């Protein structure tokens with residue numbers, strides 16, 4: 001577990017108290033999770049054990065095929081600063097050599113404030129950061145998806161990769 005705090009107090013925000021829980025952002029961790037899920041499901045329903053294990057193996061094989069492709073795609077960006085909406089990316093950043101240590105949330109779980117955003121914008125300019133990432137459940141895209149259909153897709157934000165690009 002990354003970012004396990006050495007001391008706990010509310011000033012740090014209160015949702016990463018046991019360390020950063022977003023471990024599934026690291027592809028190697030997804031392999032561990034898949035194995036644990038297959039084992040747990042196999043214990044719960046032993047007659048389907050072969051199916052659970054085969055599915056896990058297929059997932060792991062596909063991940064191992066794609067990992068070098070993702071590494072190659074991200075290699076030119078090693079050392080680049082990327083801004084996260086939420087501090088959900090340390091495992092991903094470590095795996096691909098990215099620097100994701102600026103966040104729109106001032107602390108995990110605390111919504112962005114204008115004063116904090118001014119600081120982030122200034123740091124982004126200084127560090128030539130041009131990309132902001134947000135997970136589907138933790139960020140502006142989550143809120144947008146819950147608006148009424150006629151309100152969706154307004155504004156200039158462009159998701160990357162774009163939804164029609166596959167992947």
Ligand SMILES: [Zn+2]
Pocket residue numbers: 015016021022086087088108
């Ligand atoms: Zn979190």
